[in-house]
Amino acid sequence: MSSSPTDMNVNNSLVARPIPGMFTRLWTDSLRHWVGQYSHPMTWTGLGLFVFLMLFSWLGPVLYPVSPLAIHANHLLLAPSWQFPFGTDNLGRNMLARMMDGGKATLEVGLLGALIAISLGIIYGMIAAMSPRWLDKVLMRLLDALLALPGIVLMIFFAAIIPLNTLSLILVLGCLSWPGLARIVRNEALAYKERDYVLAAKQFGASTFYIARTHLLRSMLPILIVNATFMVADLILALSGLSFLGLGIQPPHASWGGLLNDGLQLVIIGPWWLIVFPGVAIFLAIVAMNVLGQGLLARLEGR
């Protein structure tokens, strides 16, 4: 007797039957479930705002293909006009083009840097949580040390040995930010580790790795995502601070923080367009991520 699933008792609705398109349905169903659960006006606002900024930075140059590096020596420090919608800087470069260029770098560093930080944080935190007590203690002490490290020292160290472009900044900022997340991951993992279903899985012979990946990670995913959004905001803020200290994206390429800093140096001359546009952009990016995070957090806390 062939034991194909269709031969099973068709009235037993507890048995799972393979249906064409089943997995896709599962996927979209759970996605819809998640979206429904976490939908909140703040979430959508933040997400929408951030997506708008991303479109500005990546789609913008396609619609407005002007070089951010071209110098127009006869059009220095011009206020916004038809020809230069965001004005020009003190080398006569088109600020709208520079803002799009800067947006790419800024948002890339924020998003990809956070991604690296989260990945490293998860790995380290999980290892610490799942390892024997003594190892956990040592790892946590090391973490304390890393958390107390003044990032500025590391930044200058890195600035000395590698060129500071988008890629290296992503790596460096990601590597500087993971300790905070690692601690959260480890604490959450410790809390969930003692839960009944985890202990049950262990009884059934599940490996540590499986438990970590399937159960713990899934349980702490919401918290992680919330922290991730705050991390993106922090990274964008950190990048603008670094630009102020001369350790951000190197000229002639731009980041919003760098553009803001350049504008602030000249503030007394009064070129508001050099300050307002980058300032507002940074502000919107950070606000977007903060609002997104707050929205998710609100739902998580059951509000």
Next chain:
Amino acid sequence: MKSTKFNQVLLVLSLVGSGAAAHAATGPVIQNGGTIVTVPGVGLAPPSAMNGFNPLLTSSAYDNEAENLMYQPLFWVNRDFKINFKLSIAKKIVVGPKHRSYTVYLSPHWKWSDGIPVTTADVAYTYHMLMKLGPLWPGWDSGGFPGDIQSFKVLGPYAFRVVTTHPVNPTWFELSGLSDFIPYPAHSWQKYTVKQMNDNMTNTKFFSVVDGPFRLENFQAGRYASMVPNPAYSGPDKPHISRLIFRFLHSYASVFFALKSGTVQLGNLPAPLYPARKQLTDDRLTITGPNWGFNYLGFNFSNPNIAFVNNVLVRQAMMHAVNQDLMIKVLGFGHGARAYGLVPGNPPVYLSSEAKALLKQGAYDPALANKLLNEAGWHRGPDGFREKDGHIMAFTLYIPPSMIRGPTLLATMFAKVGILVRMREMPFNELYAKMINPHSKNWQAVYLAWSQTAYPTGGSIFKCGGVQNSYHYCNKKMDAMMDKIRITRGLDALYKFQNYFTEQQPVIVLPNMKLFVMANKNIHGVSQAVTPGGSFYPQFLWISHAK
């Protein structure tokens, strides 16, 4: 009677009138007193801090500013680079017939502030200390010290003799080598070891014995240094003000804010903020400079990745590709001067006639640049940049912080003729480390400025194997010319050398910007106080209390 009285009145009036006329000829009456708050580096550079006052141990231009006010130089060099013996410790130099023996006689009227006269004992102390410090002393091995010196002998309390190893150009030697023998207070310092001197770099008591117009009154790390007139100063041009304070600010925007709020009364207006100068309603603008130095683009000739710079045609093309007038317009708002050689033009006392002609005519010629590059075998590739044998004509340019606009302009101009320039900004010390460290040979190009000496030779920078030749530039013909300058008398050798230098462009010389000095409207004497040589003479400043 009436007429007599009338005549008397007329007489008095005419006397007063002539007196007034005489006064009008000499200007307003100089008043004494008052405090001026300024920043280090007025008329010279962006502000920074002073952090040491021992001239034997410091090399920063900001520290030197204060030191020059405390210790009178052996030779006081005026802005035309002639020695003013009234202000020098030396009163006369007698050069031997073979130009090997230099006998210097000191003016006996100079005294230290504790009453002890300035004598050759002090000069001997300085010589002894410089020889002891060796390479730790920043001026070592340049200007003929100690390489060209065969012997130093004290002849008496007011005379000493230096004999060189071979005949030298007297003007050059006096301005560059002999001028290092500044007398420092032997009786006050000789009891200290070098280590103790290092520990007392900012101790005002250590510097209490001076012979210059000012002495150090107070110093607070990171905040300010204050100086007051030296009451025992025995030279002419005694200071008029009663206190001079140097506040340590670190960004040029903060200088502007300080000028605006009156916290600082004398300072540089940073070039990018020139359009805001009208907002400083209490201040008057004095445009000074360009300073005695040159800006340049330097290459590492030993780096095989940029081998194309070894070809003089390529370097000449680069020179012709630079639109210096545009750079002056954008960076200096039109206030600046062209420069094509290593001899600065303000004052033009050392310029050859060819140099003067070239400065007048200009060298911007992109068509010629293109032609030269084609001649050198570098032709434009598909993306517009030149290539040859599979290599692209490109280099990475290291830039010091806050000097970004010049290189950006430069990169655009080079791109127009097909040269790709990548920029990398880094702090000064890192830049120097990359350039100078014998273990790091990877650097390609740097964008820097160089302060010229009072007698402008290529000296240690461009000679094969020169101590400061981190560019690994070596041209035997240029070496021979440089040697000739140091040996023969007169300016012909210098003219020949500078013409050859301009033709060869071992570094691509860039234009020099003027400096904008802002001073409170009631401060006078500013144009005397700042010189293109970068010296600061606050003894010429005075404050009028009624506006």
Next chain:
Amino acid sequence: MMRRMILHRLGTSVLSLFLLVTIVFFLIHATPGGPAYSILGMHATPEAVAALNKQMGLDHPIWQQYGIWWGHLFEGNLGYSFTQHAPVASLMGSYLANSIILYVLATVIAVLFSVLIGMFQGYWAERTPGVLIGAGQIIVYSIPTFFIGVMLILFFAIYVSWFPPGGIGGDQSAGGALNIGSYFHHMVLPAVTIALPLTAGLSRYFGHQARSEYRLDYVRTARARGVPPLRIAVNHVLRNAVRPLVTVIGMMIPGIFVGGILTEAVFNYPGLGWLLWRSALEQDYPTLSAIVLLIGVLTILGNLAADLTNSILDVRVRYE
């Protein structure tokens, strides 16, 4: 039991500190370049650099330098800064004094306003004023520190002359006594600059705490009974919401330093943050090591204090 726990935590904190200092020491010495180039600048030649390195003791192998540094440390000698020509201890003394007062002032301002704002936010949670406060917090938190600093200078020091545009006070009367009034006058704007982002984050935290407190049964009972709102606020909610204060401040310390660096740079304020930045850029090893040591000690002490207070207050956490 308590004492053993404290000793245990202290021991592990020392371990963290040791790790921190070691990592930083090797990191900064591994950075190419060195202070010789900062000191000599344009006059640097290979011989001068070598001579200066020898004088600074930098020609020893790095392990030896490390040992020597610890040795000096136990003698109480923090080393000598060759770039600033002063013993590190005296440098740190003067810069630290400036910073401590500034940071303390900023923290006090931040905490005071945060508690106040948090209380209001808790009281009016989910109603319009609460939402507005929440929005304000996000907005202020999202503005870069240096931007706040420059705007404050522009509006309060340049357009009107209420405050000086930077620097530090109390020394214009050169050679005279410290002018306390001028000293604080110069500190106001920098302190506000540091305090603003701190307030935004801290007040949000207190807002949460206050909101939870207001929801507790006994509080709602008191309100229902008609106890005046102010007394409720002070006696019940405030007292409980403020309990984790020490913890929170302990966590904030690195943030204060980072904010301090940017603020001191903007205001030309000669403080520790600024000194850290300069010595990092100039590769002034002794000063840098000493500052990192100090910040590390403060941070780790702060964490320790936070953990200890936590465990004193919350019995559940004591198992560790």
